[in-house]
Structures are given as C-alpha cells and as structure tokens.
Amino acid sequence: MADPCPPFAPFFGFAGVASAIEYLNRHDNVTKNCPWYGIAVGAAYGTSKSGIGITGLGTFRPDLIMKSLIPVVMSGIIAVYGLVVAVLISGAIDPKVPYPLFSGFTHLGAGLACGLTGLSAGYAIGIVGDSCVRAYVHESKVFVTMVLILIFAEVLGLYGMIVALIMHSKTQGKWDDLCGAIVG
Numbered sequence: 001m002a003d004p005c006p007p008f009a010p011f012f013g014f015a016g017v018a019s020a021i022e023y024l025n026r027h028d029n030v031t032k033n034c035p036w037y038g039i040a041v042g043a044a045y046g047t048s049k050s051g052i053g054i055t056g057l058g059t060f061r062p063d064l065i066m067k068s069l070i071p072v073v074m075s076g077i078i079a080v081y082g083l084v085v086a087v088l089i090s091g092a093i094d095p096k097v098p099y100p101l102f103s104g105f106t107h108l109g110a111g112l113a114c115g116l117t118g119l120s121a122g123y124a125i126g127i128v129g130d131s132c133v134r135a136y137v138h139e140s141k142v143f144v145t146m147v148l149i150l151i152f153a154e155v156l157g158l159y160g161m162i163v164a165l166i167m168h169s170k171t172q173g174k175w176d177d178l179c180g181a182i183v184g
Contacts, residue, residue, distance in 0.1 A: 005098040005179040012104030013093045016111030020085040020118075020164065042082075042115075042122035046075030049126030053133035061137050068136060070147060071129025074154050078118045078125070081161040085114040088168050098179035103171040110164035117160025124153035 050071035058065045089107045093099055132146035 004102070005100050009099045009101040009104040010093050010095075012101070013089055013099065013107040016104075016107035016109070017086045017089045019108065019111035019115040020082040020089065042119045043075045043079040044122070046078065046122035046125035046129065047072050050075060050129030050133065053130035057133050057137050064136060067143065068133045071125055071133065071150055074150050075122055075125050075129075077154065078122050078157040081157050082114055082118050085110060085161060085164045085168070088165070092168070092171065100171075100179055106167050106171050110167035113167065114157075114160045114164040117163075118157045121153050121155075121157035121160075124156065125150055128153055 054065060054068045054072070057068055089111060092103070092107070128146065128149045132142055132149070135142045136146065
C-alpha cells in the first residue's frame with residue numbers, strides 16, 4: 001500500500017497557501033515576457049484599474065473622489081479573503097505531525113479556489129470601477145448601479161473563500177488516525 005502521508009505531501013498544502021495569495025496579489029515585472037504573467041491581477045488589478053478611473057475623474061470633479069474610492073476598497077477586501085485562507089491552511093501544516101497527501105491536495109484545491117475566484121473578482125471590479133467612475137463624472141445616477149455591480153463582482157471572491165473554507169474543514173482531524181497507524 002502506498003504511504004498516505006509521504007514526506008512531499010506538505011508541498012501541495014503550501015502550494016495552496018501560495019495560490020490563495022499569489023493569484024490575488026501578483027504583480028511581477030520580472031516575468032513580463034510571459035504572455036499571461038506580469039500584469040497586475042486580482043486585487044492589484046482592481047485597485048490599479050479603478051485608480052486610473054479615479055485619476056481621470058479627479059481632474060474634472062475633485063469633489064467626487066471620495067465616493068469613487070469604493071472600487072479600490074472592494075479590491076482590497078478580495079486580498080483579505082486570500083489572506084484568511086492562506087493563514088488557515090498554513091496553520092494546519094505542522095512539521096512535527098504527519099501530513100496526509102489528501103490534506104495536501106485538498107489544501108491546494110482550496111487555495112486555487114480562493115485565488116482564482118479572487119483573480120476573477122478583482123478583474124471584474126477593475127473594469128467596472130474604471131468604467132463607472134468615469135461615467136459618474138457625467139451622470140450621478142450611475143453611482144448606485146456601480147455599487148450594485150461591484151457587490152456582484154465582489155461576491156465571486158467571497159464564494160471562492162467559502163468553498164476554500166469548506167474544503168479546509170474536510171481535512172481537520174479526519175486523517176490523523178491513518179497517518180498515525182502507518183507512521184507510528
């Protein structure tokens with residue numbers, strides 16, 4: 001029978017930690033030659049794209065800048081989702097305790113679920129924030145529409161965090177006996 005708690009199992013758990021944070025906050029100019037890398041994604045993309053719209057708005061209507069910061073704040077919240085998942089997963093990995101391969105794969109999936117939905121939510125918030133903030137200069141009625149669309153975009157990241165938390169809960173204490181029987 002294959003070892004259910006191989007020494008490389010924590011690699012997958014830590015890959016989940018990295019995925020939860022990396023996809024949400026990555027901006028790396030070193031890898032700019034790679035076509036899918038090197039751009040601000042997730043929270044960073046949402047913040048930067050919305051910031052561009054706010055800058056454009058601020059030159060014409062400085063009085064509207066504070067209300068237009070909502071997309072930037074919502075982009076920052078997405079990063080918190082990834083941080084929560086990363087802290088939970090990394091807290092479950094203890095070098096003194098055998099770590100099952102099942103937990104490693106589950107934690108990797110949890111990190112990817114949170115990270116990739118955060119990436120999507122940040123992208124949506126950035127596009128909506130930029131467009132609606134620019135439109136807000138000309139028509140104040142756009143503000144309510146912008147907030148509603150931003151809420152629907154933000155909830156994508158929240159769904160990913162909820163799925164990640166459910167996946168993480170499936171690994172808590174359920175496989176300790178199996179590792180103890182093999183290792184001990």
